[in-house]
Amino acid sequence: MxxxxxxxxxxxxxxxxxxxxxxxxxxxxxxxxxxxxxxxxxxxxxxxxxxxxxxxxxxxxxxxxxxxxxxxxxxxxxxxxxxxxxxxxxxxxxxxxxxxxxxxxxxxxxxxxxxxxxxxxxxxxxxxxxxxxxxxxxxxxxxxxxxxxxxxxxxxxxxxxxxxxxxxxxxxxVDTDLFDPQRRSTALRQSWGADDATPVAIYVGRIAAEKNLELAVRAFAAFHQVQPEARMVFVGDGPRLAALQEEHPEFHYAGSRTGEDLAAHYASGDVFLFPSTTETFGNVVLEALSSGLGVVAFDYAAPRLLIRSGENGWVAPLADEPAFLHQVRVAAAAWNDRALRFAARQTAFDLGxxxxxxxxxxxxxxxxxxxxxxxx
Incomplete structure (x- = not known):
């Protein structure tokens, strides 16, 4: 053709x-x-x-x-x-x-x-x-x-x-060879102020109004209540980036990343916070799962298809913010659950x-x- x-x-x-x-x-x-x-x-x-x-x-x-x-x-x-x-x-x-x-x-x-x-x-x-x-x-x-x-x-x-x-x-x-937990980088985590015992919550995507980033900020506050030493990393660029940096200088902003660099950023996180309610799918959810991250998201589009709540990630009813924040707290307590993170990775293998x-x-x-x- x-x-x-x-x-x-x-x-x-x-x-x-x-x-x-x-x-x-x-x-x-x-x-x-x-x-x-x-x-x-x-x-x-x-x-x-x-x-x-x-x-x-x-x-x-x-x-x-x-x-x-x-x-x-x-x-x-x-x-x-x-x-x-x-x-x-x-x-x-x-x-x-x-x-x-x-x-x-x-x-x-x-x-x-x-x-x-x-x-x-x-x-x-x-x-x-x-x-x-x-x-x-x-x-x-x-x-x-x-x-x-x-x-x-x-x-x-x-x-x-x-x-x-x-x-x-x-x-x-998803490219499971690229998005692989083996790309986890101790040096990259150290640049975020995190050692092996420090939970890192991460968001990857456009830094834009339609991504519901105000909820991402509130979600990390809930995460931080459970894990006071936790770090928050935003990966991406967009029209809200400068304002977010000014409002929340305590977060780490990695900017846009591609290829193996992007894959290393995913793998060096622990819990992926995805508060968007406007996705047709949400490719980043699949990339995060392939990278062995526990994902917290709303129950629609890719998360509905891919996440079994409590087994390989956590989902909340669509647009139910209190439920989302509850799941964030659950995820914070289980940030290093090896069985859940292994299950997340396994989910991606059938989705080449x-x-x-x-x-x-x-x-x-x-x-x-x-x-x-x-x-x-």
């Missing part, structure tokens, strides 16, 4: 969507397919997937993310040059809309992805009351495509309630990327064989 992926975010961007799309694209190429990406950012080097870079602008209030711009004419030129057999639209911006229109004119089947709950971010960025409008726009975009893929059953059911047709679940995988890439390949092939490239 000749596969075109259209996305506003792609490496070297550091986020779960970018990493997922790169993994899927490279996996398809290893299976013999030809993949090209239309995106908003230049490659960091000459390796990797072939890409076309379109003009873009930063997302207001979030300079680390961009919206791409492409006209119908530009996308038709891309199609006529690359001649894709199937299109995957990963983000629902102007570039994605133009690519869907172009695919319609060339008779090319389209699969779309719902990777991010942007509609829930509006209130966090001072745009309250617009979520129903956003849902309608997203419904209109996705119902122009033959299939919509999203990473969890929770999100799939939400999309079906909105009236989006032919929704499927394409899960996520190979099965996800194979399913994605099958989804694209099925749409290509459909008599109609677009939904009615």
């Amino acid at each position: 000749r596969i075109l992926i259209v996305t506003d975010t792609f490496p070297p961007d550091i986020n779960g969507v970018a990493r997922t799309l790169n993994t899927l694209g490279e996996g398809l190429e290893r299976r013999g397919h030809t993949v090209q990406v239309v995106t908003t950012v230049e490659a960091a080097d000459a390796t990797g997937l072939q890409r076309q870079v379109m003009h873009s602008m930063p997302l207001p209030g979030y300079p680390g993310l961009r919206f791409g711009f492409a006209s119908l004419r530009q996308m038709l030129e891309v199609f006529d040059d690359f001649r894709p057999e199937v299109l995957y639209v990963a983000t629902e911006g102007l570039m994605g809309i133009a690519s869907i229109r172009a695919a319609g004119k060339r008779g090319i089947p389209v699969v779309s992805g719902f990777h991010t709950n942007f509609q829930t971010y509006l209130e966090d960025y001072n745009l309250p009351g617009l979520e129903p409008l956003a849902q309608g726009i997203l419904r209109g975009i996705h119902n122009q495509t033959a299939r919509t893929l999203t990473p969890s059953t929770d999100t799939a059911h939400m999309l079906e309630r909105w009236g989006i047709q032919n929704v499927g679940v394409l899960g996520r995988g 990327w190979a099965r996800v890439i194979e399913q994605f390949e099958q989804e694209l092939a099925t749409v290509m064989q459909s008599p109609s490239p677009l939904k009615p």
Whole structure:
């Protein structure tokens, strides 16, 4: 197959969507397919997937993310040059809309992805009351495509309630060789002021309003009540980083990390605090489990699928803050439970990327064989 992926975010961007799309694209190429990406950012080097870079602008209030711009004419030129057999639209911006229109004119089947709950971010960025409008726009975009893929059953059911047709679940995988407890670093822990007997709570992800970081701060206060010597580490970057650093200088801020460096940060923690309520999946939860961490999270998306509370992590009912804080206190008391951390690691072993890439390949092939490239 000749596969075109259209996305506003792609490496070297550091986020779960970018990493997922790169993994899927490279996996398809290893299976013999030809993949090209239309995106908003230049490659960091000459390796990797072939890409076309379109003009873009930063997302207001979030300079680390961009919206791409492409006209119908530009996308038709891309199609006529690359001649894709199937299109995957990963983000629902102007570039994605133009690519869907172009695919319609060339008779090319389209699969779309719902990777991010942007509609829930509006209130966090001072745009309250617009979520129903956003849902309608997203419904209109996705119902122009033959299939919509999203990473969890929770999100799939939400999309079906909105009236989006032919929704499927394409899960996520994890590199268990990279995210490995063996990467634990004594030197890194010492830089955080922690020795082997000091519990370290850690958060990895965007430092942004939609991640519910105020609860992360309160959660560590609860953790600290049980373990007064504990340390808190934030790994990531985002628009809330400077404010968080100013408000809480007692925490350690590692900034953005990638590859083996990121894996060492995970493995050098003990308990992963994940208070977000806006995930479509939550790749970081899977990475934390693979790194042998006990995860405290809300019971939806990836945590619902992966965590058996009290066995390999801890979950609280969605948006129930008192229950979440209770589970944090339980986790603090059991921060070095070797059986639980071993169980967390074991959970990841059945969740490699190979099965996800194979399913994605099958989804694209099925749409290509459909008599109609677009939904009615």
